[in-house]
Amino acid sequence: MTLKTVAQQLGVSATTVSNAYNRPDQLSETRREEILAAAEALGYTGPDSRGRMLRTGRSGIVALLLADNLSYSLRDSVASELIAGVAEQLDQHDHSLMLLPGRLEEGAGSVDMADGVIVYGLHGDARRILKLLDDRPAVGIDIDLPGVPSVHIDNYRASLALTRHALRRPYRRVAIVGLRLTRAQQGLIDSEALLASELTVTRRRLDGVLQAFIEADIDPHSIALWNIDRNTHDGCVPTIAALLDQPLPARPDLLICLSDRIALTAIDLAERRGLKVPRDLRITGFDGIAEGQRRRPRLTTVRQDSTAKGRLAAAMLLDLGPRRSRTLETELLIGDSAP
Amino acid sequence: MTLKTVAQQLGVSATTVSNAYNRPDQLSETRREEILAAAEALGYTGPDSRGRMLRTGRSGIVALLLADNLSYSLRDSVASELIAGVAEQLDQHDHSLMLLPGRLEEGAGSVDMADGVIVYGLHGDARRILKLLDDRPAVGIDIDLPGVPSVHIDNYRASLALTRHALRRPYRRVAIVGLRLTRAQQGLIDSEALLASELTVTRRRLDGVLQAFIEADIDPHSIALWNIDRNTHDGCVPTIAALLDQPLPARPDLLICLSDRIALTAIDLAERRGLKVPRDLRITGFDGIAEGQRRRPRLTTVRQDSTAKGRLAAAMLLDLGPRRSRTLETELLIGDSAP
DNA sequence: CTGTTAGCGCATTCAA
């Protein structure tokens, strides 16, 4: 059942049927309702988006290109808050959301179905992404692409402020647990591996942390640095466990975690080992995810509004606001895990 | 830059260029590479999916029609686990995922871009949905649509088993907190309102709970029934607070919650009021979400594998398995909230 | 192995 067959059945031209749907001003109200009713009766559900898309060049679809695969992204609080923000904005403006996994193969180019693309997070090769975008309107989140406006937070500054707070109280030994600071090593890493690492979001957070130590006259090289590959509870367990199971002089009493998920896992595992937070171990996170603020001890962290990031990026893409790069504010949340 | 212009530039026909991309066996290896390289050099990124879609009738897109709006669904653990399951399966088979909000307006018919549709959860008017599907391949999850195979769990049986467990230990007073059992009332509701309610997933859970009471010779009408509209922490707070703030004879010491989110909120609020779980208040949930199993007290609940539901539905849609309705197993999880 | 032709379903000229 196509527009054409409907037109034939009704004895009018295809144009008239098309107009009935898309340009009410082009035909009389009675004629329009007549046609719509008849089409409905024939079981025609309206113009097919495929044909319309090819003709008009617009699909009403916005693609969200994620850094990881879809299932990982959907399970990550930060990413899914962001997706929700994008979705919220699109919902309100009659656009559909297409989720695209980061490492898309050569062929998987459903991208060109989209009117615009939001690129989230780090993607290996910027040139590859730009080619993929192919002059389509685009907005970046947590990523800088030449010619593409983006939404950011200041990870360095937020991390610096948070760590300054953590260092106000004395500690015996500190450890930092980062996320994807290097691909080479998991667990305890050395600074050489780090130097080779890319300029990721967590890297900027780390730089803020280290700056706070430098300000406090502490040699950054003296600090144990641990690395985790996946920002999930299960992904964090081995490294955190190894860290906590160190004999006492080595075991830290201050743990700077570069994400809330890491910090929450650390709280879990610490408590399971009979350690009291913050008495035996102070812990900071980063992100401000809901779970961390609900449970007790409430997490000391930096809140970034991922939903707002998604909303803003979507709004920029839909031309609801100026298409220029923005840095959103973050908020220091002093919880009970590191008072 | 289209396939046609590329062909002109290279002095070959459009078919040959198309074949170079889609049917390697239709031309010599050297010619193919020659064409691909030249096209690449011209800045052509491969056949546009819009044209291809119109021509072949297939888009490589699977639509997931959710019961609520996108942002709500993405923030709900159960729904987002399910989405992740779908995504995982699609990832592996080179399909893209399009998320569609439940209450889509007349116009928002991006549905017909999809090769197939997964319908999740309750949708008001079945006829409307069927019309929307328009003979497209479809699979339901937690919903029965005539002619559409579906994936279910046995909410009644699982709920019955869980409640039987809960009733093994003596209690003074019980309350049930349900989700969307009726639209009319929020908070404490009466059974008349309930009778008018639809046959939702939580309604089947409720029936299982009530059956367990009947088996224990307890009049179901004597049990306080509370209703909540939104399965979020904030959405649960008012009702749970009202429930817990009742003076002692009325305040329950056994709380049957029809979702884990409700149960977790109840644990939070109870502990904030100085009540110990399970000593002062035993609590059961439903769903088995990760958060409930990580935190302590560990939640007593029924685990349903939402990811598996999504995966299975996607597999059925992609014809990777038999297209027939399936009921997945659930697992009783005896945690510390109701030992 | 390559080119010619046709048409997927639609919206938009332009002419009536």
Added chain:
DNA sequence: TTGAATGCGCTAACAG
């Protein structure tokens, strides 16, 4: 106010 013609970008028959 309506209709006939055109082409969006592509691929599948078919003929060379």
